[in-house]
Every structure is written in C-alpha cells, then in structure tokens.
Amino acid sequence: MKIVKVLFALAAAVILLVVGISFWLYRSVTTAHAHDKGDQFITIEKGSTPPAIIDKLAAEGIISSPFALKTYLRTIGDAGNLQAGEYQFSSPITPLQVLKELEKGESQMIKLTIPEGFTRFDIAKRIVEKFGNQPVTTPSAEAAATPSSEGGELKITEQQVLLLMEDTSLVSDIAPEAKNLEGYMYPSTYSFPRNTKPDAIVKQLVEQFKKVWKPDWTNAAKAIGRTPHEIVTIASLIETESGVESERPTVASVIYNRLSKSIPLGIDQTVVYIAKMQNRWDGTINRSDLDADSPYNTRRYGGLPPGPISSVSESAISAALNPAQTDYIYYVRNVDANDGSHWFYASAAEFEKGKAAYQRWLEKERQEKKANEGNTGQ
Numbered sequence: 001m002k003i004v005k006v007l008f009a010l011a012a013a014v015i016l017l018v019v020g021i022s023f024w025l026y027r028s029v030t031t032a033h034a035h036d037k038g039d040q041f042i043t044i045e046k047g048s049t050p051p052a053i054i055d056k057l058a059a060e061g062i063i064s065s066p067f068a069l070k071t072y073l074r075t076i077g078d079a080g081n082l083q084a085g086e087y088q089f090s091s092p093i094t095p096l097q098v099l100k101e102l103e104k105g106e107s108q109m110i111k112l113t114i115p116e117g118f119t120r121f122d123i124a125k126r127i128v129e130k131f132g133n134q135p136v137t138t139p140s141a142e143a144a145a146t147p148s149s150e151g152g153e154l155k156i157t158e159q160q161v162l163l164l165m166e167d168t169s170l171v172s173d174i175a176p177e178a179k180n181l182e183g184y185m186y187p188s189t190y191s192f193p194r195n196t197k198p199d200a201i202v203k204q205l206v207e208q209f210k211k212v213w214k215p216d217w218t219n220a221a222k223a224i225g226r227t228p229h230e231i232v233t234i235a236s237l238i239e240t241e242s243g244v245e246s247e248r249p250t251v252a253s254v255i256y257n258r259l260s261k262s263i264p265l266g267i268d269q270t271v272v273y274i275a276k277m278q279n280r281w282d283g284t285i286n287r288s289d290l291d292a293d294s295p296y297n298t299r300r301y302g303g304l305p306p307g308p309i310s311s312v313s314e315s316a317i318s319a320a321l322n323p324a325q326t327d328y329i330y331y332v333r334n335v336d337a338n339d340g341s342h343w344f345y346a347s348a349a350e351f352e353k354g355k356a357a358y359q360r361w362l363e364k365e366r367q368e369k370k371a372n373e374g375n376t377g378q
Contacts (some may be wrong), residue, residue: 004133011012011130015146016074024068025068025071025072025075026232028065028068028069028072028095029068029069029070029072029094029095029096030094030095030096031094032092032093032094032097033062033063033064033091033092033093033094034058034091034092034102035061035062035089035091035092035093036061036091037060037062037072037089037091037147038088038089038090038091040088040142041086041087041088041108041194042056042057042060042062042086042087042088042089043085043086043087044056044082044083044084044085044086044087044102046084048084050070050073050079050082051070053082053102053134054066054069054070054073057098062089062093062098063095063098065095068095068099069095072095073099077099081099081102081103082099082102082103083102083103083104083105084105085102085104085105086108086193086194087101087102087104087179088108089101096288108189108193108194109191109192109193109194110130110131110193110194110196111189111190111191111198112126112127112130112131112189112190112191112192112201113126113189113190114126114185114186114187114188114189114190114205114244114311115187115311115314116187116239116243116310116312116313117161117187117239117240117243117310117311118187118310118311118312119182119273119276119310119311120162120165120180120181120182120185120356121158121162121276121277121310122187122276123161123165123205123311124158124159124161124162124165125158127156127161127198127201127202128156128157128158128161131156131192131194131196131198131201132155132156133155135333138328156198156368160198161198161202164198164199164202165180165181165182165185165202166179166180166181166200167181168181170184170202170203170206171184171206171209171210174210174213174218174228174229175227175228175229175232177227177229178229178307179306179307180307180310181202181206181234181273182307182309182310182313183208183232183233183235183236183307183308183309183312184206184308185202185205185206185209185311186205186206186208186209186211187210187311187312187313188281189206190204190205190208191355192204212314212317213228213317217231217317217321220321221321224321229307229319230304231308231320231321232308232312232317232320233304233305233307233308234252234255234256234304234320235308235312235313235316235317235319235320236308236309236310236311236316237255237265237267237269237270237305238251238255238312238316238319238320239308239310239311239312239316240267240269240310241267241269242340242341242342243340244339244340244341244342245315246340247341248315248316248318248319249322249323249324250324250326250328250331250344251319251331251342252319252322252323252324253321253323253325253328254326254328254329254330254331254344255323256323257326257327257328257329258329259303259304261329262302263302263329264298264299264300264302265298265299265302266298266299267298267306268285268290268299269309269310270296270297270298270299270305270309271285271289271290271296271297271299272285272289273296273305273309273310274289274292274296274327275289275292276292276295277294277296296309326346327346328344328345328346329342329345329346330344330345330346330347330351330354331343331345332345332351332354332355332357332358333358335358335361367376
C-alpha cells in the first residue's frame with residue numbers, strides 16, 4: 001500500500017513538474033520582449049546552427065531567454081525551418097514571433113528609382129539617400145567621404161558617387177569620347193541588397209543602359225551623320241524638353257532643324273544643368289544662369305552641348321534617331337491642353353503669338369498662386 005502511495009506521489013510530482021515546465025516554457029516563448037534594435041538589420045549567416053542563431057539574437061537583445069527558446073526547438077519546434085538572411089525585428093516581439101520571422105529567409109532589398117531625365121547629380125543624391133550608411137571601401141575615395149555621427153566611420157558622400165561616375169571605361173565601347181557617365185545610367189526602378197556598394201549600383205545602371213541600347217542603333221547614328229554619343233546627347237535634350245512620348249520625334253525635328261540652320265538651340269534645361277554642375281541650382285532659372293559662360297549653355301553657344309544633360313529613356317533615343325520630317329524651328333507649351341505637350345511653329349511671327357499666349361497663362365497661374373497663398377495665410 002505504501003509503495004502505491006509513493007508511486008502516486010512520484011507520478012503527481014512528475015505531472016506537476018511537467019505542467020510547471022510547460023507553463024514556464026509557454027510563458028517564456030509567448031511573452032513579448034522589448035529591445036532597442038527595431039531599426040536595425042540583424043544578419044544570420046548561412047550555415048549558422050539553431051543554437052548559434054539563438055545565442056546571436058540573445059546577444060543582440062532580441063530575446064531575453066535563449067535557454068527557453070532552445071528548449072522549445074528541441075521539444076516542440078522545428079529547428080530545420082530557420083533560414084539565413086537579413087532580419088529586422090519589431091519591438092516588442094515574442095520568441096515565437098522571432099522564430100516565425102526566421103522561417104522567411106529574408107534578404108532585405110532596397111528599391112532605387114531613377115526617373116527619366118535625372119542628372120548624374122540627382123542620381124548621386126538618390127544613391128546616398130538610399131545607401132548612405134555604406135562605409136568607404138577604397139583609400140582613393142576617402143577624400144570624398146565624411147565622418148559619420150556613429151564613431152567617426154567614413155561614409156559615402158555624393159561627391160564620392162560622382163567620382164565613380166567618371167569611370168568612362170564602362171561605356172568606352174559605345175561612346176569612347178564620353179567624359180563621364182551622364183546619359184548612360186538608365187532610368188528605371190532597381191532592387192539592390194541594402195549593403196550594395198555604390199560602384200556596383202553605378203555599374204548596374206550602366207549595364208541596363210547597354211541592354212537597352214540596340215546594336216543597330218550605332219549604325220543608325222552613323223547613317224544620319226552622328227556618333228552614339230551625339231545621339232545620347234540629343235536624346236537627353238528631348239528627354240528634358242518633353243515628357244509626351246508621341247511628340248518627341250517632333251521635338252527632335254526642331255533640334256535637327258535648328259542645328260542645320262546654325263540656330264542656337266536655346267534649351268533652358270542646359271542652363272539648369274550648368275547650375276547643377278556648379279552646385280548652385282536653387283530650383284529657379286535666374287538671369288545669371290541664362291548668361292552662364294559654358295559650352296553647355298545652348299543660348300550662348302551654337303551646336304550641341306559637350307555631352308548629355310540627363311538620363312535618357314528608350315523613347316527619347318528612338319526619337320533622336322528617327323526625328324519627324326518637319327520645318328518647325330520653334331515650340332512653346334500648349335496651355336490649352338496643359339498636359340506637358342507643345343505647339344510647334346515654323347515662323348517667328350507665329351511663335352511670338354504662341355509665346356504671348358503662354359506668358360499670359362503663366363502670369364495668370366502666378367496670380368492665382370499668390371491669391372491662394374494669401375487665403376491660406378488668413
């Protein structure tokens with residue numbers, strides 16, 4: 001009888017112990033833990049064992065009880081589902097939620113969008129905005145880098161990225177006369193791992209341009225008496241002058257007609273580009289911009305500027321290679337449609353009429369804006 005009581009007591013103790021351990025384990029893996037790494041990425045390397053992963057997360061402060069989580073994986077969970085990757089854990093978070101995240105195998109990708117018409121200066125700024133936490137990796141770039149606020153480590157700067165854009169060896173097969181990569185970094189939306197270095201990004205943008213550039217375009221350029229570099233330059237002028245794809249061949253015709261008649265192109269976006277090159281662009285074209293003494297200033301100098309003034313799309317390149325056959329030498333914004341399209345003219349008299357209509361519209365827009373600002377301030 002005593003043996004039965006002892007066995008019963010032992011069984012009860014075991015049950016209580018199991019229940020207690022189960023309760024402790026359940027509470028340990030379902031209780032949220034707060035940490036200060038919510039805005040950081042934790043890298044789990046390939047080949048890491050489950051215990052090593054848990055120890056790393058404990059060291060990072062993501063979980064508070066590594067023993068409990070290891071016990072859970074040995075008894076209930078499936079350690080084989082944990083994957084390498086880059087993870088960002090919210091705070092607070094439970095250990096079970098951590099395990100669920102670790103099953104995704106995340107590799108954090110950052111989207112980089114380069115709009116049509118972006119200059120190399122715009123692109124450099126965008127790269128720094130997206131990947132500015134990357135350290136300098138080459139001694140030659142240190143002079144263009146600045147200490148970060150985190151321990152003085154050298155970080156990427158716009159100037160450093162611009163220096164990378166001077167590597168014209170990337171386009172020497174298409175445009176050996178290019179002085180930089182302006183016009184040869186294709187506008188698109190890209191996805192890069194968050195630790196991608198800027199030189200790899202610039203190279204990818206150029207590689208995309210080379211994929212778009214058709215082999216027969218080089219021959220097509222030669223057939224109309226132009227080099228590929230001149231075609232990309234003309235395409236950049238078209239790109240910045242009109243966002244309406246259907247009228248781009250007509251814009252191209254105006255450029256070619258003015259070139260053939262030795263009339264300065266007078267494209268204002270070239271003086272905007274000069275201001276960006278001189279790091280003084282404030283969003284407004286000033287008289288000093290129009291008077292800038294630079295070969296890029298198509299108001300002061302005839303012919304094409306020395307090189308492209310922006311990134312170019314396939315449609316702009318196509319228009320540069322296939323201009324419409326017209327006698328137009330002027331265009332001005334179509335204020336009736338107000339959709340970014342233009343009116344085109346062959347005579348100065350007709351152009352002046354269109355220009356006057358545009359100026360009246362522009363003054364009306366200014367007055368309305370001023371009135372709205374006044375109403376807002378009341």
